[in-house]
Amino acid sequence: MVIKIDEYSDVPIYMQIRNQIVMGISSGELKAGEQLPTVRALALEIGINSMTVSKTYQILKSEGYIMTDRKNGARVRMTIEKSGVISDENKNELRRIVSESRLSGVAPEEIHKLIDDYYSGKI
Amino acid sequence: MVIKIDEYSDVPIYMQIRNQIVMGISSGELKAGEQLPTVRALALEIGINSMTVSKTYQILKSEGYIMTDRKNGARVRMTIEKSGVISDENKNELRRIVSESRLSGVAPEEIHKLIDDYYSGKI
Amino acid sequence: MVIKIDEYSDVPIYMQIRNQIVMGISSGELKAGEQLPTVRALALEIGINSMTVSKTYQILKSEGYIMTDRKNGARVRMTIEKSGVISDENKNELRRIVSESRLSGVAPEEIHKLIDDYYSGKI
Amino acid sequence: MVIKIDEYSDVPIYMQIRNQIVMGISSGELKAGEQLPTVRALALEIGINSMTVSKTYQILKSEGYIMTDRKNGARVRMTIEKSGVISDENKNELRRIVSESRLSGVAPEEIHKLIDDYYSGKI
DNA sequence: GTGGTCTAGACCACG
DNA sequence: GTGGTCTAGACCACG
Numbered sequence: 058m059v060i061k062i063d064e065y066s067d068v069p070i071y072m073q074i075r076n077q078i079v080m081g082i083s084s085g086e087l088k089a090g091e092q093l094p095t096v097r098a099l100a101l102e103i104g105i106n107s108m109t110v111s112k113t114y115q116i117l118k119s120e121g122y123i124m125t126d127r128k129n130g131a132r133v134r135m136t137i138e139k140s141g142v143i144s145d146e147n148k149n150e151l152r153r154i155v156s157e158s159r160l161s162g163v164a165p166e167e168i169h170k171l172i173d174d175y176y177s178g179k180i
Numbered sequence: 181m182v183i184k185i186d187e188y189s190d191v192p193i194y195m196q197i198r199n200q201i202v203m204g205i206s207s208g209e210l211k212a213g214e215q216l217p218t219v220r221a222l223a224l225e226i227g228i229n230s231m232t233v234s235k236t237y238q239i240l241k242s243e244g245y246i247m248t249d250r251k252n253g254a255r256v257r258m259t260i261e262k263s264g265v266i267s268d269e270n271k272n273e274l275r276r277i278v279s280e281s282r283l284s285g286v287a288p289e290e291i292h293k294l295i296d297d298y299y300s301g302k303i
Numbered sequence: 304m305v306i307k308i309d310e311y312s313d314v315p316i317y318m319q320i321r322n323q324i325v326m327g328i329s330s331g332e333l334k335a336g337e338q339l340p341t342v343r344a345l346a347l348e349i350g351i352n353s354m355t356v357s358k359t360y361q362i363l364k365s366e367g368y369i370m371t372d373r374k375n376g377a378r379v380r381m382t383i384e385k386s387g388v389i390s391d392e393n394k395n396e397l398r399r400i401v402s403e404s405r406l407s408g409v410a411p412e413e414i415h416k417l418i419d420d421y422y423s424g425k426i
Numbered sequence: 427m428v429i430k431i432d433e434y435s436d437v438p439i440y441m442q443i444r445n446q447i448v449m450g451i452s453s454g455e456l457k458a459g460e461q462l463p464t465v466r467a468l469a470l471e472i473g474i475n476s477m478t479v480s481k482t483y484q485i486l487k488s489e490g491y492i493m494t495d496r497k498n499g500a501r502v503r504m505t506i507e508k509s510g511v512i513s514d515e516n517k518n519e520l521r522r523i524v525s526e527s528r529l530s531g532v533a534p535e536e537i538h539k540l541i542d543d544y545y546s547g548k549i
Numbered sequence: 550g551t552g553g554t555c556t557a558g559a560c561c562a563c564g
Numbered sequence: 565g566t567g568g569t570c571t572a573g574a575c576c577a578c579g
Contacts, residue, residue: 147280151277151295160205160245160262172274172295175279229564383529388532414512415538438577477579557572561567562567563565
């Protein structure tokens with residue numbers, strides 16, 4: 058899986074990596090149990106410090122997406138806990154996005170379509 | 181319109197205010213042409229630094245949501261430019277949220293419903 | 304509140320600090336809403352790097368014990384979420400400690416007494 | 427006795443095994459003088475490196491829980507030294523656990539009950 | 550070889 | 565002035 062960093066983004070690097078890995082797991086590009094690159098390998102590949110990648114892996118671990126051990130490196134967890142609900146933070150974000158889109162003249166059907174595409178992994 | 185600051189949030193205060201005003205305009209709570217509180221009044225009401233509110237107003241102005249003049253203070257613009265599309269940043273956010281929700285076992289219909297509720301201003 | 308680091312301990316420094324602050328909050332030595340030392344001040348006082356203190360504060364924040372903002376520094380949260388249960392990790396630890404103590408010939412009453420002393424903040 | 431490794435745990439494997447054997451001795455599942463599996467057998471059974479099991483046995487030996495000889499392998503000691511006190515490390519852990527549980531709204535009686543259950547080997 | 554911890558030092562956004 | 569992010573580099577325990 059290729060990680061792409063937008064150096065002009067306000068989103069911190071460790072969070073950009075985190076987001077892309079979560080999206081990779083959701084889309085199936087990263088499979089359950091699959092090995093992630095080592096901290097050092099990923100840091101080298103992206104061209105950043107390994108502390109930054111390490112931070113990402115620790116967040117993903119604390120969120121229950123991956124597991125790490127010193128022998129095998131990091132792997133996608135076989136079973137990810139399903140809360141069944143959208144987090145409050147994500148709901149807030151969703152409301153903000155809907156408000157902005159609505160003011161931009163976007164119809165709700167367009168947002169639905171985008172969500173279905175993301176959900177199905179089509180794009 | 182009442183602005184509520186979540187002091188536990190990682191979202192900067194000026195951005196929390198900005199988001200709530202945008203959502204207020206979208207929901208109709210803030211009408212086209214409506215007067216916003218003065219920088220000082222709003223700062224006093226929320227209990228924060230005037231500089232923070234000032235920053236919010238400058239952003240809202242640069243985004244085309246409000247207009248300011250020295251005589252009348254800040255007002256919601258009569259007509260807000262409609263790009264007709266969801267911004268790339270919001271698309272990225274949407275994809276992240278969909279991925280996380282999907283991994284949490286949320287069905288797409290639930291996300292649709294939430295969006296319709298936000299869009300219609302029901303909640 | 305005085306933080307004491309045991310440099311010979313296997314417990315990482317950031318975790319030693321974390322534990323002492325949590326115990327300080329529980330005992331009442333650190334009160335709800337009370338200001339914690341700044342990252343730099345505490346680092347200087349203990350004689351460690353500020354990154355290490357920063358890591359501690361982020362953990363305490365993610366655990367819901369404290370809040371941080373760039374204006375005021377870190378403060379003990381006014382209300383700490385009460386799960387009402389002992390975490391599974393702590394239960395495991397408790398079982399290990401009870402097993403070892405039992406094999407050392409310690410009576411259960413002695414453990415009870417210790418717990419009451421810790422709970423009441425007597426020691 | 428069945429040893430179960432939690433691959434998601436931060437506790438090193440050799441320590442997980444060590445803890446389970448100590449708890450097995452305390453509960454009586456492992457009797458005084460009882461033969462432990464050979465290093466190789468246990469490593470094979472758990473599916474880990476023999477070095478790891480070997481490390482566990484050395485620790486248990488140095489702690490006075492087991493004895494090893496080349497002929498008979500490892501056995502639970504007939505008499506385990508009773509210090510009569512809770513170790514300082516365990517006291518520290520206990521205080522931390524009590525503090526966290528207290529902040530979670532757990533009553534001291536609940537902790538007592540848990541300890542009695544562990545002590546009596548009921549659970 | 551792997552992730553985890555820690556340091557010294559720098560720069561930045563927020564307020 | 566504050567916490568947050570990031571780097572370059574080092575050492576360590578685990579396995």
